[in-house]
Amino acid sequence: GNSVTQMEGPVTLSEEAFLTINCTYTATGYPSLFWYVQYPGEGLQLLLKATKADDKGSNKGFEATYRKETTSFHLEKGSVQVSDSAVYFCALSDKGKLIFGQGTELSVKP
Amino acid sequence: EPEVTQTPSHQVTQMGQEVILRCVPISNHLYFYWYRQILGQKVEFLVSFYNNEISEKSEIFDDQFSVERPDGSNFTLKIRSTKLEDSAMYFCASSETSGGRTGELFFGEGSRLTVL
Numbered sequence: 001g002n003s004v005t006q007m008e009g010p011v012t013l014s015e016e017a018f019l020t021i022n023c024t025y026t027a028t029g030y031p032s033l034f035w036y037v038q039y040p041g042e043g044l045q046l047l048l049k050a051t052k053a054d055d056k057g058s059n060k061g062f063e064a065t066y067r068k069e070t071t072s073f074h075l076e077k078g079s080v081q082v083s084d085s086a087v088y089f090c091a092l093s094d095k096g097k098l099i100f101g102q103g104t105e106l107s108v109k110p
Numbered sequence: 111e112p113e114v115t116q117t118p119s120h121q122v123t124q125m126g127q128e129v130i131l132r133c134v135p136i137s138n139h140l141y142f143y144w145y146r147q148i149l150g151q152k153v154e155f156l157v158s159f160y161n162n163e164i165s166e167k168s169e170i171f172d173d174q175f176s177v178e179r180p181d182g183s184n185f186t187l188k189i190r191s192t193k194l195e196d197s198a199m200y201f202c203a204s205s206e207t208s209g210g211r212t213g214e215l216f217f218g219e220g221s222r223l224t225v226l
Binding site: 042 | 147151153214218
């Protein structure tokens with residue numbers, strides 16, 4: 001069946017460092033791909049999405065490109081801030097529902 | 111800004127007891143979902159609900175589980191006889207359109223269930 005795999009956390013970075021969180025997927029067909037973020041004490045919220053191959057989703061300085069050839073959707077940010085500390089979830093669409101990865105915790109230190 | 115609210119935020123219960131988790135979705139949304147996350151594991155789909163009936167459910171969603179929209183605002187998840195392995199964070203979500211197409215699900219903060 002369809003599945004999503006994310007890199008293990010926690011990831012700890014200093015402020016202004018470059019961030020990459022890896023996400024790969026297994027799917028039949030060409031699902032839409034998403035990154036959700038969960039800030040402390042809050043629910044999951046959509047960060048960005050891409051609906052077809054080579055699309056780039058972007059929001060709040062974060063980017064991810066839908067790579068069909070490598071079945072990946074890695075999340076990147078050029079310069080992280082303390083306020084980016086959260087848990088990040090990669091997900092794909094599957095017939096009316098989302099399938100999530102296990103989440104990657106990011107901690108940004110000043 | 112409209113939001114999905116869940117109660118309780120944390121519930122501790124004894125094995126075998128019934129538990130009801132409550133959710134108030136965003137008012138103009140039509141699709142409702144329950145997901146759960148066992149500590150350290152993936153966020154797993156449990157069930158989707160549309161037009162007052164279940165549209166899809168996962169293998170996890172066995173006869174122990176049920177969902178209901180008892181009035182125009184609440185969406186509940188009932189676990190009939192809790193087991194230790196039901197301990198998890200349960201997330202409610204809602205969306206205007208089918209979430210799998212657009213991905214725009216709005217999630218609540220979650221209800222943590224601890225079964226002793």
